[in-house]
Amino acid sequence: MPTTTGSPTKAKAIFLKDYPEGMPTSSLFEMRDVSVTAPQEDALLLRTVWMSVDPYMRGRMNPHIKSYIPPFSLDHPLDGGAVSEVMVSNHQGFKAGDYVVGFSGGWQEYHVSNGEGLQKVDGGVAPLSAYLGVLGMPGITAWAGMSQILNPVEGETLFVSGAAGAVGSLVCQLGKLKGMRVVGTAGSKEKCQWLEDEIGCDVALNYKDYPDSRALTKALSQAAPKGINCYFENVGGMHLEAALNCIAFGGRIALCGMISQYNNKAPEAGPNNLVNMIGRGVLAQGFIVSNYMHLVPQFVGEVAPLLAQGKVQFRETVYEGLAKAPEAFLGLFKGDNFGKAVIRIGPDRIA
Numbered sequence: 001m002p003t004t005t006g007s008p009t010k011a012k013a014i015f016l017k018d019y020p021e022g023m024p025t026s027s028l029f030e031m032r033d034v035s036v037t038a039p040q041e042d043a044l045l046l047r048t049v050w051m052s053v054d055p056y057m058r059g060r061m062n063p064h065i066k067s068y069i070p071p072f073s074l075d076h077p078l079d080g081g082a083v084s085e086v087m088v089s090n091h092q093g094f095k096a097g098d099y100v101v102g103f104s105g106g107w108q109e110y111h112v113s114n115g116e117g118l119q120k121v122d123g124g125v126a127p128l129s130a131y132l133g134v135l136g137m138p139g140i141t142a143w144a145g146m147s148q149i150l151n152p153v154e155g156e157t158l159f160v161s162g163a164a165g166a167v168g169s170l171v172c173q174l175g176k177l178k179g180m181r182v183v184g185t186a187g188s189k190e191k192c193q194w195l196e197d198e199i200g201c202d203v204a205l206n207y208k209d210y211p212d213s214r215a216l217t218k219a220l221s222q223a224a225p226k227g228i229n230c231y232f233e234n235v236g237g238m239h240l241e242a243a244l245n246c247i248a249f250g251g252r253i254a255l256c257g258m259i260s261q262y263n264n265k266a267p268e269a270g271p272n273n274l275v276n277m278i279g280r281g282v283l284a285q286g287f288i289v290s291n292y293m294h295l296v297p298q299f300v301g302e303v304a305p306l307l308a309q310g311k312v313q314f315r316e317t318v319y320e321g322l323a324k325a326p327e328a329f330l331g332l333f334k335g336d337n338f339g340k341a342v343i344r345i346g347p348d349r350i351a
Ligand SMILES: NC(=O)c1ccc[n+]([C@@H]2O[C@H](COP(=O)([O-])OP(=O)(O)OC[C@H]3O[C@@H](n4cnc5c(N)ncnc54)[C@H](OP(=O)(O)O)[C@@H]3O)[C@@H](O)[C@H]2O)c1
Pocket: 054, 055, 056, 137, 138, 141, 162, 163, 164, 165, 166, 167, 168, 185, 186, 187, 188, 191, 234, 235, 255, 256, 257, 258, 259, 260, 261, 287, 288, 289, 290, 331, 332, 333, 334, 335, 336, 337, 338, 339, 340, 341
């Protein structure tokens, strides 16, 4: 028996008009009317409440590079993580009025789902938008990089680039909870202040104060006088070079992202000091969060109580309305967003 809370026949969705070269611009995005189709048997019609913009979406705008996730089609709305309300359910696992988080539904007001990958959320521990950030994909990324790759030890020094972002800010806090010395970088004085005053970083460096890896190395070596034992890499480029200059013997590196390179038109020269890894016995491992989804219960079991107890905090930059989604996305590459960028698409009836 289907359950329903009523739904429209037309809705808005955002399309990519062309694939960008270099830094994308707002003219590449277009909002269009699309038909809202009724869900078939075992399917759901979902109304998007919150959507996420994430750096990986830039990779999906490149049709030429083979990646772990296929490129966006120009013929369909863009897609991405979202928290949605079930409007019509022909699926026995969900009923109208449920709220769910999943990897689709972003960039559009309504979509049909077969229920795969959807998790019910209730807003009990944190607002629904947090399931796109600290309790969602970026949170699992931070937790997995720390617990499954870096294996931090009390007293060690952790360096986190992109520290004021969705992933980085949780990494810093997990490091502090582990008893580490934590050094982070971010792109503004205000973000660095927040990292030191609220997030607990021992030192936060504004990377824009340092013109090259040599200057950043000098600052980093002062902030991490015993060397860096663990590096959580979100940025790449001069950050990686500076980290490799300061890495301690037996250092570990979790290669999570390299956002400074996502809009490059041509490949950038690699770090000139990889040789440091040999003598210092450094281990570096890349990872993709989707390979750790089986650990979600463990992640939630650890991080949700920390959030409820106020031992972990998060910050969001909230954009209002679907039309703002391109601006929020472009802001990822300009440092406009503080913490996790989320877009409110429609009323959030739980909040
Ligand atoms: N491996 C995985 O499975 C996985 C999963 C999620 C995310 N990631 C990666 O993790 C990293 C962080 O993701 P997130 O979701 O937490 O994003 P985010 O940090 O919330 O947002 C991106 C931030 O990157 C910084 N940034 C942008 N361009 C930069 C540049 N050229 N140099 C230095 N910093 C720059 C900006 O902050 P500033 O103001 O500080 O410049 C911006 O706010 C990204 O590299 C992303 O691709 C990987």
